[in-house]
Amino acid sequence: MNDPELLRAPTLFAEFSRAGAKVAVITAKDKLRRLLGKGLADGICFSAEKADQVTQQDNGIEKVLERVGMELPSVYSAELSELVMAAGTDVLERDRPELMYLSLTDYIQHKHAPGSPVANDFYAMLDGCFARIDALGAVLVVTADHGMNAKSDGAGAAQVVFLQDELDARLGAGAARVVLPITDPYTVHHGALGSYATVHLPPDADADALRAGLAALDGVAEVMGRERACVRFELPADRIGELVVIAERNTVLGTTPARHDISGFAEPLRLHGGLTEQRVPFLVNAPVGPLPRGHRLRNFDSYWVGTSVAAGVPLTD
Incomplete structure (x- = not known):
């Protein structure tokens, strides 16, 4: 965004x-x-x-x-x-x-x-x-938006699944559209590749068959429909496609090779966006009391934890 x-x-x-x-x-x-x-x-x-x-x-x-x-x-x-x-x-x-x-x-x-x-x-x-x-x-809280993993093989060659090419082969050129949310104007360090993609399908497409076909690709960890993805990842349904694709730990997703130039990379490709990059540090420079029972600490809790500690307010009732 x-x-x-x-x-x-x-x-x-x-x-x-x-x-x-x-x-x-x-x-x-x-x-x-x-x-x-x-x-x-x-x-x-x-x-x-x-x-x-x-x-x-x-x-x-x-x-x-x-x-x-x-x-x-x-x-x-x-x-x-x-x-x-x-x-x-x-x-x-x-x-x-x-x-x-x-x-x-x-x-x-x-x-x-x-x-x-x-x-x-x-x-x-x-x-x-x-x-x-x-x-x-x-009161200092140090955290991250995501982790980072190597997206290459043992020899350092980038491991990329080009989803747009896969869909074009199945549905015809341009019938579906792959969106990689990592895309921004600065691509020198990531080539606009990512480990999460959303796929917009034409109305007549068989979403179940395509989900199964994409899930069988080497390097793909999981493919889910819009409804399940929205619940699991707390996403707005009107801003994603019919499918969500997640890559495995050492694989990254792309659209088509012409849109991702990594030819000038001197180091092995390192990227994020998948489930394997969810675990991040959460460090606080002051004592923090017990969390509410069952609470799963997330990076955006920085504000709640930091302001509560600064104000001397307990995190539990």
Whole structure:
């Protein structure tokens, strides 16, 4: 989703601001800043991608690069996330927001496996920033939107199932449409490939037969119909197709080869979007009481847990 007009609910940041809280939102990419900034009438909201263009009137802050002593980084770099963290700690220290959200880019995780020197350097940078935020007295919750896995074989060759080609062979060219939600303007680190796809079928298609056929493909973990997918993944039915396809751990989904250029990748392909990337860290720098019985902690619980801990409110009745 790139357009704020597609949002169907107000953001937590807009609601906190409406209630009188001082809010700061700093993202790596500007597309997310546009989404999270919708309805935020007051507060700080800007992206590292366009940190050289911020103004007091539009973003609630100015001269960000001067404040942190950095140059504008490439969108394909570790420095883009480093700028988010540097700006976040600076804003926390100087402006003391009551709620702050810092969103990084996963460029490093796409390009460098855990334990590699580049990955280690990146996490060392994050550790230093987390220590500064902790020292400034904030309740800090660290989590992720997804995990990341290698999508290649033992020799490093990308393992891709091209769903559009498979459907074209069964139904005719262009009769069905495959949508990969990972698609965004920045494709150098993922090639617009993903491990989740939704398929829009023509009215006369045999959805059950196609579901069985796609599920039998090597690399496909599961194929389900719209109704089941909406219940399982809490999806709006009018925004997905008749089928949802999930890839196996080390396989990724594509449409057709011409739409996914990974020829320039120097490292083995690493991607996300499937069930095997659901488990993520959830770290809090303060004691957290017991969760309600049966509650399954999820990354968006960051706000509930963080604000409850900060206010001294127990998580259970």
